[in-house]
Amino acid sequence: MAQREDTTDLNEKRIHIVALDIPYPANYGGVIDIFNRIRALNNSGIRITLHAFYSNRPEAPELKEYCDSIFYYKRKMSISNFFSFMPFIVKTRIDKKLLYNLLRDTDPIIFEGLHTTAYLNHTRLKGRIKLVRMHNIEYEYYYQLAKSEKNVLRKLYNLLEGFKLKRYEKIITVADHVVTISPNDYDHYNATYPNIELIPSSHSSRKIESLPGYGEYIFYHGKLSVPENENAVMFLLKNVFSRIKTPFIVAGMNPSNKLKRTIKKLDYVTLIANPPEEEMLKLIREAHINLIVTFQATGLKLKLLKSLYNGRFCIVNSPMVSGTGLEPLCEIADTADDLVKTIDEFMHINFSPDHIKIRHQNLMLMFDPVANAKKWTSLLFPEE
Template sequence: MPETVINMVAFDIPYPANYGGSIDIFYKLKTLKEKGIAVILHCFEYNKSEQPELENYCKSVVYYPRNKGLKFLFSPLPYIVVTRKHQQLLKNLKANDFPILFEGLHSCAFLDAPELKNRKKIIRTHNIEHDYYSGLQKASKNLFTKTYYAFESRKLKRYEPVLQHANAILSISPNDFEYFLKRYENVEYLPAFHPFSELKIKAGKGTYFLYHGNLSVEENEMAVHFLIDQVFNRLEAQLIVAGKTPGKRLREKISKLPNVTLQSNPSEEEMNNLLQNAQACVLPTFQGTGLKLKLLTSLFSSRYVIANPTMVNNIGLEDLCEVANSAEEFIAAINKISSDEFTTEQIKERKQKLIEFTNDFNGDKLLKIIEEL
């Protein structure tokens, strides 16, 4: 039987898998390898160097420099697209006739290229990008970045109809699925791939609550400010804030709070320990697009999860979380579960409900989509 091969065009080098988008891509690569699919990975190099580890999961890996410079801000194409428009990528895609999986609208510069007109093309959407950038604009305090996000959001909305050139659109969340289904054909819901092959939850109870995320992202920083300004300043409960690259303002504020501790840039092992030993992950978000991988991470690794409706609405995981919206509701939820034991029965129940979010289940789903093309 001949080998099944696909091209995958990734907007970033997906290893180390240290934020949402790269986590989804990297664990998708691993799952495809386990399912017998050979991937020619095309990826853009700008924050990371070449990663030999990827060769363990790919037939081959091709790296492209990402274009930089102010001139690209004035392109009619979105900045995240035009800076990845590399002619060598088009030449390499033309050199074979395998299906192409484009990761994110970022990587779609050649989705509508005449040279690829008759190819089988799949696009994995990671967000409703113009909504995501509109949310970043609202969260930003810096005038330059606020202006950039506003222009980028408009350009992304104008550019999005390029998706009609795809044979299949794979949405990462039910909300995104509903949005794309109204506008395009052949839309499927495919949840995020992630590091968890099994639940790692400990029965019992913890002594602290946990917020985790990339703290250099303004949306996550806004969530932490909400928790410490409106929730934990009114509680004695301990909060640990863990994540990458916290800003100076956040570091200084947390240093003055007796019941809030910051864990900057924890290792994978440290992060796993924090998740497993917490009483609950506390996860407000103010950005409703995409699927928050931190929610899946929490449900696979931690005991209780307290999240707001924006985090959980229409994902199918609401009944596994304590849902709170206002600061008062977060406080009530924290008080309600602060001394509860998490039981082995609750672990079994969660395992059953997370089957459709496992990589094995969704790898089979992706395989079927590729084969049907």
């Protein structure tokens, strides 16, 4: 446990945040949202006690800059937890030390993801202000994972986990507010549950960093160990980049050997595995087109947001932007033929200052970090 010296005025606002993973480094979707929310709330004067579950990420001393106290809890990854009626992602994050630490005061609590909600309805937390941040429609996410998974055992696990999550999610009725990440998710939950709010993703960008002019390559980035992302890249390699000669760069975390072998055979394609954040941003900014394709329309893909804030043209398919409100800022192409045609068209178009101005006007309406921090604060401290 890491702790910062307490010099707190009794009138200062304090909260607990229960994170599904250690939110630093902020290098994949869920932890990007969590880390940047921690930073934004801290900058607005809120003092934070962070509780972080982990399995394979190290403790992060960098978080001490934003948190008064940090408690770490190792996930219980026992095989017996697969056979629980409770979803595996929840069951493995039960720790009595967490409950004890939450009961040390009466501060409001943000539960990050359905993953962390095992104690949401605990009798000893009754009367506390409790918010649940929904990063996805979780059961749909697991059903989609099952569709893209070729390994029979993993496919069965994803189907079963989706079934458990659909049954389990009614626990969110106990929360004072359920905070969704996209308009699509808001509509889904608001049709069934009370107290649903929409606050878009917290992110690191404070202004549009896109460069005007032309780039020389097309870029795809994502967590490449995720089957959804690998399937998207394989689709692009087979159906799009086999037909064009524009340089294509793929970058991301932990690509499989299969993906490495496939890319090695292609003359116009380069793979960059596990680039540091600065290099990733440079690749996004210098590309002429950020190509972002998914076959899993769940949540808001933060790689899209990063590309819109930092890159030039964004070409996407419909599932990537469906229900996000970001459709007007992207070029949408759904078939391989349309992708080839759109890429060919936009590789010859100058990304102008007018493009940047329009992007700024639209993104700041939804994703202004200061305004969104105020929304979180009003939910956490409703009487002030």
